[in-house]
Amino acid sequence: MIRAHQLSVGYGKRVVLRDLELTFPAGECCAIVGRNGSGKTTLLNTLAGLRPVLGGTVAVQGRPLPDWGRPELARVLGYLPQHMRVMFPFTVEEFVTFGRLPWRRRKENGEDAATIDKVLQELDLEGLRHRPFTQLSGGEAQRACLAQVLAQDPRILLLDEPLAHLDLLHQLSAMRLLKRRARQGRAVVVVLHDLALAWRLCDRFLVLAEDGARSVASRDGAALPAALEWAYAVPFGYSTEMGPLVFGGVPPEGGEWDENLGSSERPS
């Protein structure tokens, strides 16, 4: 699990988010949502130890982040960046195998080959096993990247937009995989733009906006749309079957959203 105390994140001197109190417990899927530039990726980067904290502390498995050695941290925490540009023709199998690097010469995490076979099968990559990465489509490449992080088998998964380029079926199967990982006691933190997907997958939303962050349970029909309205400035409703829904169509040119719509008139 990851715990952050009075955490401020940002670039250089520019603070994007300040004084966050966050807990991502084991066994839970949490979605980080928010507008463009609200600091989703920056927060994830910082939690992964790839960017210095601008204030406060981050503790991974109860131990402060700076106390972890890199190889040690890699066995506990897996981070999937949003974009991975690979210019060299590694095959999918080779590419996924890199995820086993932190476990090199360690048997405690099972055999490499068995783990890789399982992950390739889970993400429907068996047929692409010997295909060069450079020849994959966007969605196939993204599945390969996800497979690499899953092959790493960390206790904490920090994933930045892992489903963005997947087709619907692969999105659903990948979500099932991540849910299963959470049930097995992993902490799963996912940055997502698609609120409907986030609602299906996650137990909790961390909603980011300029003036802070709100953590709400994804099945809380009152708090969730309110938090989303706060972050996106768009009227939200909530359906018990579909999750958070945006009211109305496209807003008229130069006009505002109909003021009659919004959290006050939510369908039951």
Next chain:
Amino acid sequence: MNSNPYIGGGDQRERRGEAPCGRRASVRRPHLWTVYVVSAMALVLACLVALGSGAVPVSWRDIVAVLAGREHGTTMRLIVMQLRLPRVCSAALVGAGLALSGAVLQTLLRNPLAEPFTLGVSGGAGFLVTALAAFVPAAFALPYAAPLAGFLGAALAGGLVFALAHRQHFSNAALILCGVILSFFFGSLIMLNFAFGRPAALQSVMVWLMGDFSVVTPSTVLVTGLGLIAPLVLVFASAQTLDVLAIGDERALGLGVPVRAARRRLFAAAALMTGLCVANAGIIGFVGFLVPHLVRFLVGARHRYVLPLAALLGAAFLVIADTLARVLFSPLELPVGAFTGITGALFFLAYYLRRPRGEWEAEAL
């Protein structure tokens, strides 16, 4: 119940038969060992041909006899051991060094177009060697002066690129831009050395600058060989690190690789290899760019396969190129750098012209 194998977790093989997965066939690469054995044989063959050809042809039997230590005191022994063997060894070492350096730099910069030459590293080496020859000819005449100056120049240019690109976290654009800037900068300085230096010393440097093995002696070969050991060991030991660096720094760091230290070490090794090569034989383009490409085409991208083959093929390529440059217009000897540049450019021109018109349009837009 659920007929969709994705959601229901049913038989995936069933789906794969009809899925659009098979629209591109998996690559079929030649068998690894076949590639290695053929390449090694090519290198040996190239060396034997190189030792035998020249103004005085030497038969294979005589070459073997000389190499085996017989034929004492003959002219043939003098030609083979004193003139041709150092040259062949030098070409092989430089070819291997440039190809490895190119492979490492392409990975570090995550840019398949990178090579030592485009990064200004060779330019720095060329600058310092020409400066030495132009203004301190006495020091230039010492046996180890040229390799040392070449190496220091490469370290200077490499350090400059490193420091400048560091500001931008070694992004491809920053590295290429810094490399281009430094190439121009050092190119101009080399011109200045020619303009204001002493002409007598500079004539030989001019030929050297275009890539030339005619000045090698057994001692320079020894220095190059010894100097290449450390970076070679480092690079070969870093095969796995290079693999992970090739997929991006963020992910590499996330997999527990100390990225900054690894990059620094590997960059230094590449600069050292380039410096030694440039000091030995001047600026030889295309080897460091072309050979790693060919190698990845043959054995894929994993560095444990790429690095040994790059060394083998780089060596074979340059031994062949040097022999052709020496023999083709005999008694006139072409500078080998000019030779590899011209043949490399023609090769790519032929490749380019064979593409159907407009094939790359979609990629270019």
